[in-house]
Amino acid sequence: MLRNREIGRFVLLFVFLATAGTAIVCTISPAAGAVAGGMAAVLLLTALLFTRWRYREISRLSEYLQGICAGQDSLDIRDSAEGELSILKSDIYKMALMLTEKTQLLTKDKRYLAEALSDISHQLKTPLTSMMVMTDLLSERTLTPEKRMEFTDNIRTQLERIEWLVTSLLKLSKIDAGAIEFKEQHVQVKDLINRMIFTMSIPVELREIELKTNVPEDVYLVCDLHWTAEALINIFKNCVEHSRPGGHIGVDAVENPIYTQIRIWDDGEGIDKEDLPHIFERFYRGKNASDESVGIGLAMARSIFVSQHGNVQVKSQPGLGTCFTIRMYKQVI
Incomplete structure (x- = not known):
């Protein structure tokens, strides 16, 4: 606490003013000067104790924020007391809670995106594999015209299915993202x-x-x-x-x-x-x-x-x- 320049300057200024005031009072009455010096010492000690308590509370807030950054989202620093420090605790808790919820939503969205990509790749893999097989068969010279026409129709059907799938996914993504303005x-x-x-x-x-x-x-x-x-x-x-x-x-x-x-x-x-x-x-x-x-x-x-x-x-x-x-x-x- 004493390493803080502001606290050091406050103590020096307080000691200077208390010493000067006590010296002035001593010129009038030595007994009154002793009392004034004692009161100044008590006030200085009280201010230092109060400042130390506030530093401890601020240190707790710092540790709380470090815990939140480390992933400990179950911590709670709220209290029922009044005052600026209690309000600050409540505001920090609300901010930490909001950030935790956003982190959970981002994690959920990331997991959902991974699952969606896996599902999409699975849906596309089957028709693509089928088309690759039929394309290889179409390259054979001994293939009859009837079979060639059948394979061509199958490829067209698979392409139409892929087109429908991609179009539907784009529509669904736009709806979920709120990118579509529905008319009334x-x-x-x-x-x-x-x-x-x-x-x-x-x-x-x-x-x-x-x-x-x-x-x-x-x-x-x-x-x-x-x-x-x-x-x-x-x-x-x-x-x-x-x-x-x-x-x-x-x-x-x-x-x-x-x-x-x-x-x-x-x-x-x-x-x-x-x-x-x-x-x-x-x-x-x-x-x-x-x-x-x-x-x-x-x-x-x-x-x-x-x-x-x-x-x-x-x-x-x-x-x-x-x-x-x-x-x-x-x-x-």
Whole structure:
């Protein structure tokens, strides 16, 4: 403490003033001068003890910050006392807590990025390997025209799958990063449903699926028409892919002062209980997923709805079917 120049200067100044004052008082009364000198010594000792206590508290703060830098995020220096030093402790604790939370989020994002890159590389590896094999086969001169055409079609199919995967990943990344500005359009829900059904009309017809719709004309939704339609198509596609030939898919919509609700349900194979909590996670493939499934569609749909102050829930029973419920809230508090 005494190595501090400010403290040294304070002590020297205090001793000089106390000595000068005591000398002046002694010229008037030696007894009064002795008392004044004693009081000056007591005041100096009290100031030094108080300064020493403050230095100890500051040293504790320094050790606390060093512990935080070393990764000890469970330390707590807050106290219930009043004063500038206590306020400083609380502010440092809040700052350390905020930095710890940011560090945890960065670590989580880093882990998520590593997992995402691993999943993406896995999804791209299969079609790329297949195309490399077929490209080698195409170079053989003895290959028949029929086989050459078959391999060419397979390569085209794999390229289309890669293009769809990359496009979907870019869309999902933009949504998660908040880089997409969703428009607030007053959209008729029936128009959205018609777009959804038209896009999937061929798979529905091939599977001979019967559609049941109950969407009143006066049900509206404030949303981005393009992105919301894409999210609904992804959910509807999931229902179509897991419906039996000749099965049924239903779509209905209702509106109230709080939210607009859209339900899409099927009587297909349903979702296993173990898969149900994870179906909106990207790259997750359930037990009943097809070989062509990547696990992006439902994750993208959920991100689109959440970004527009909505949510999507799912209920399902194996062998009985699945029901997706989308709610878009009109006001968010």
